[in-house]
Amino acid sequence: MKPTRKLAVPSDAEIETLETAAAPWLRAAIITMSRAGLRVGGLPELSITGSKWTTTSKGKDHSGTVPDEVRDAITRAGLPLRSPFAAYDKAKISKAFEWQTRKLHAAGTIHAQYSVHDLRHAFAVRTYKAGRDIYLTSKLLGHASVSVTETYLRSLGAEE
Numbered sequence: 001m002k003p004t005r006k007l008a009v010p011s012d013a014e015i016e017t018l019e020t021a022a023a024p025w026l027r028a029a030i031i032t033m034s035r036a037g038l039r040v041g042g043l044p045e046l047s048i049t050g051s052k053w054t055t056t057s058k059g060k061d062h063s064g065t066v067p068d069e070v071r072d073a074i075t076r077a078g079l080p081l082r083s084p085f086a087a088y089d090k091a092k093i094s095k096a097f098e099w100q101t102r103k104l105h106a107a108g109t110i111h112a113q114y115s116v117h118d119l120r121h122a123f124a125v126r127t128y129k130a131g132r133d134i135y136l137t138s139k140l141l142g143h144a145s146v147s148v149t150e151t152y153l154r155s156l157g158a159e160e
Contacts, residue, residue, distance in 0.1 A: 007121065014111065015030065017110055018101065021103075021109075026093070036122075044088060050108045101114045121152050125156060137152075137153075
């Protein structure tokens, strides 16, 4: 059995700290994962056309509306909207993020050494808190079952 790590969900302030410290391409990736709820595995195939994004993740097609913050971060990083992260595989994005969080955590700037998936959890928590609608949160995350979304929200019990 694979050991599980304690759930760590970065706060909005910590995400902002991570964004500020990151190189422009990584900042765009962090903003995309934390504001659109995308998995790191979906970033290399991400395509933005107009106000919509599409990608493939875990063998399934996903799509949604592009938050303005995501479009702006990608544009500021000088990345093309059609395929902003095509030059970065999920391992490169994950390792760059891991290095960044390790450095900031060691300096005492953030509370934990976060993973890229923790950004998806932060998106789920923020989305749920905004509307208290677990079904909408589940749909935005592309989950097949609300029970999966419930595991993403288990940190709320400790916060509230």
